[in-house]
Amino acid sequence: GIRGLILDVDNTLTLHDSQILRGDVREWIESMRAAGVPMIIVSNNSYDRVKPFADAVGTRFIENAHKPSVKNYQRAMEMMGCTCENALFVGDQLFTDVFGAKRAGMKTILVKPIHPKEEIQIVLKRYLERIVLYFYKKQRKQ
Numbered sequence: 001g002i003r004g005l006i007l008d009v010d011n012t013l014t015l016h017d018s019q020i021l022r023g024d025v026r027e028w029i030e031s032m033r034a035a036g037v038p039m040i041i042v043s044n045n046s047y048d049r050v051k052p053f054a055d056a057v058g059t060r061f062i063e064n065a066h067k068p069s070v071k072n073y074q075r076a077m078e079m080m081g082c083t084c085e086n087a088l089f090v091g092d093q094l095f096t097d098v099f100g101a102k103r104a105g106m107k108t109i110l111v112k113p114i115h116p117k118e119e120i121q122i123v124l125k126r127y128l129e130r131i132v133l134y135f136y137k138k139q140r141k142q
Contacts, residue, residue, distance in 0.1 A: 002005070004082035004128040005032060006073060008091035009053055011113040019053055022114075029057060038080040041090075042072055068100030074078075077104075093122070094129040101102065 010016045013025055020038040021029070032039060043050045054061035060079060065072040077087050084105035091097025092113045101108045 001086055002087040002107075004077060004080035004088070005037055006042050006076045006080075006087060006089045006106070007059075007099050008089075008093070009041055009043045009050060010045060010092075011115060012090060012092045012097075012111055013052065013057070013116050017049065019056055021057065024077060033058075038075045038082070040080055042076050043069065049092045068103060068125055070100060070104045071103055071104060073104035077106075093125065094132060096123055099110040 012086045039059045041054050041064045044065050044067050047063045050061050050063040088107045089101035090109045092111050098108045098110050
């Protein structure tokens with residue numbers, strides 16, 4: 001029942017500052033396109049970073065999204081003609097990507113980062129993410 005995909009870029013679809021799409025990621029994107037599922041990239045990164053990547057992938061984009069602010073998740077859903085009930089967000093960061101999408105009422109998929117090398121502010125958030133995910137998984141087992 002998914003009618004639209006909102007995708008993060010860095011460490012979700014490709015490495016930070018890379019324009020290269022891994023083969024498995026490209027195949028997944030092509031399978032979604034073949035299934036008729038619209039996609040849009042929503043990134044906190046700049047226009048100069050996001051536009052060339054979105055062009056290479058062949059999708060629309062929103063840059064400087066200020067995630068976890070809800071505004072651009074909602075804008076992306078409007079651009080695709082879908083709602084929070086039938087849109088899905090895919091990203092690698094719990095406190096920006098997933099938190100913002102959840103605040104917008106969306107379903108989410110938290111993926112493992114493609115590569116461990118990240119900017120220092122993200123490295124610090126990863127420590128907090130591990131703690132939250134540990135307790136989340138522990139609670140689910142009970």
